[in-house]
Amino acid sequence: MTVSVVTDAEADRVLSLRASARTPLPPEISMMPPEKADLFFRRRAYYGLMGVDSHPLVRFLEGADISAGMAETLARASHLDRVSHYSAWCGSSSSVRMYVSDGESETEVREGRSRPPSQSAPRQQPPRRRRGPPLSDAGEP
Amino acid sequence: MSQTSRYIKDMEHGIIAVVGSGKQGKSCSLHSMLEIWQPDRPVCILDPIDIDMSVWPDRYSHAEKPADIPVGAIAVIEDVNRVFHSRGSSKDPTLQKWLGIISHRSNIVAFTTQCLAGTDLEFLRSQDTIIVNKMMHEEDLGFERPEFRESQAIANEWILAADENTEGYDRRSWCFFPRFNEVISVPKAEWWNDSHSKMFREAVL
Numbered sequence: 001m002t003v004s005v006v007t008d009a010e011a012d013r014v015l016s017l018r019a020s021a022r023t024p025l026p027p028e029i030s031m032m033p034p035e036k037a038d039l040f041f042r043r044r045a046y047y048g049l050m051g052v053d054s055h056p057l058v059r060f061l062e063g064a065d066i067s068a069g070m071a072e073t074l075a076r077a078s079h080l081d082r083v084s085h086y087s088a089w090c091g092s093s094s095s096v097r098m099y100v101s102d103g104e105s106e107t108e109v110r111e112g113r114s115r116p117p118s119q120s121a122p123r124q125q126p127p128r129r130r131r132g133p134p135l136s137d138a139g140e141p
Numbered sequence: 142m143s144q145t146s147r148y149i150k151d152m153e154h155g156i157i158a159v160v161g162s163g164k165q166g167k168s169c170s171l172h173s174m175l176e177i178w179q180p181d182r183p184v185c186i187l188d189p190i191d192i193d194m195s196v197w198p199d200r201y202s203h204a205e206k207p208a209d210i211p212v213g214a215i216a217v218i219e220d221v222n223r224v225f226h227s228r229g230s231s232k233d234p235t236l237q238k239w240l241g242i243i244s245h246r247s248n249i250v251a252f253t254t255q256c257l258a259g260t261d262l263e264f265l266r267s268q269d270t271i272i273v274n275k276m277m278h279e280e281d282l283g284f285e286r287p288e289f290r291e292s293q294a295i296a297n298e299w300i301l302a303a304d305e306n307t308e309g310y311d312r313r314s315w316c317f318f319p320r321f322n323e324v325i326s327v328p329k330a331e332w333w334n335d336s337h338s339k340m341f342r343e344a345v346l
Contacts, residue, residue, distance in 0.1 A: 096299050096317075099143045100310060100326040103177045106143050109307060 032069040040065055144321040149178045149271065154244045156268045157251040158221075158260070159316075160293065161275025166313030167253040168219060169333055170275065174316075175215060175251065176330040182249075183214040188224060196336040207239035213247045219340070221252035222259040240267045258286045274317040276300050292319040299324045 032040060044062065047053040098109040149157070157174075159167045175184060185204045186192060192203050202214075210216045218224050225236055240263055243250060250268075254260050256277075264270065274296030277285065285293055296317035303324050304312040314326045 096295075096322045096324055097143065098299075098303050098306070098324050100307065101146070101177065101328055103328050106146060106325065108143075109303070 032066070033073055036065075036069050036072075040069070143323050143325055145271075145318045145323050145325060146178055148321070149174065152179070152249055152269075152271075153247050154268070155249055156264055156270040157249060157273065158257070158264065158270060159251070159253045159273040159275065160257055160277070160289070161255070162278045162281050163255055164313075165275040165277075166311070167275050168338060169329055170273070170314065170316050170327050171217065171251055171253055172333060172337070173327045173330040174273075175217075177327070179215060179249070183211060185210050185214045185216050187216045187218050190341065192340060193336075196340075198332055207235065210246075210248055215249045215251055218250065218252035221254050221261075221264065222256075225261050225264075226259075236261060236263050237267070240264070243268065256281060256285055257289050258284055272319055274300075274319065275313070275315075292317075295319070296324075 040062075043065075044053065047055075047058050052058050099106040100109060101107075157171070159171045161167050175182075182200075184201045186194075186197075186201065187204050187207065187210065189205050194201060194203050204210050204216070207216070240250070250264070252260075252264070257265070257272075272289070272292070274293055276297055277293050282290060282293060282297075296319065299317050300312065300315045303315045303326065304310070307326070310326045311329075314329065315324055316327055317324045
């Protein structure tokens with residue numbers, strides 16, 4: 001079966017905005033130039049195999065690689081929206097805040113699944129929103 | 142408190158535009174927002190069609206033309222493309238004249254529309270406009286104005302994300318506010334029912 005997809009620059013831009021708004025990617029994936037990503041991830045796999053991936057020097061060199069790759073990508077970025085989303089990824093919150101209102105006040109939704117007060121037991125902590133990829137069936141992130 | 146609620150509570154005049162495909166909760170959310178964030182101001186439904194006002198709360202009234210909107214009131218227009226046709230302001234200056242003085246008369250103009258492409262640009266460029274996005278179907282998104290298509294696409298994704306990450310909240314309660322980058326579940330006003338969502342069921346065109 002052959003599937004043909006026709007797109008244009010505008011459609012591609014909208015789709016990338018939708019994807020970037022929904023899925024916060026780690027910087028080494030979102031910002032690494034394609035030609036350097038292969039070498040970066042090979043090195044990471046090798047260091048992991050050798051059991052030195054958590055060595056301070058290895059982590060320093062990885063950080064330097066990531067920074068150099070991101071700087072190169074940002075320098076030639078054509079879609080500044082990806083940059084603004086990246087700055088949100090670097091921070092502790094996402095680019096969009098989520099709230100539930102009960103008519104009197106609003107509560108920000110954080111990790112986990114939030115329920116209306118009438119459907120839940122007395123809450124110990126503020127509602128939390130799940131971040132990152134969906135949980136696996138085993139319930140582990 | 143969200144930036145959105147703080148801003149709308151302090152709004153003295155301006156435009157609130159609720160955009161989304163049919164039956165996505167535009168009218169319900171609009172009236173519910175007014176109920177919780179602007180509870181003390183009179184609301185005037187602006188429509189040339191006769192409306193049964195007995196089903197609406199006491200602070201609601203009906204007006205057939207902009208000149209009948211009282212000072213300080215919130216003018217609500219259901220399906221603004223039906224009442225003020227796109228490009229109509231190029232033939233009839235009434236809309237321009239009215240929007241030019243709503244700041245003097247402390248009026249908020251709140252309307253619903255299925256697509257801003259059919260909405261007169263005067264609503265969007267002459268005043269402080271808060272756009273509220275509801276879900277918009279993919280087919281409708283293709284016809285939306287290019288300058289609003291991106292924020293609507295992002296709104297769709299965040300409304301779906303909000304629906305997935307919460308339980309017990311109707312998906313139609315979620316509203317995305319692109320100016321503040323916030324998605325909020327607005328609770329339905331206690332008095333809202335089918336007689337309000339189908340207010341034109343018996344209307345004579």
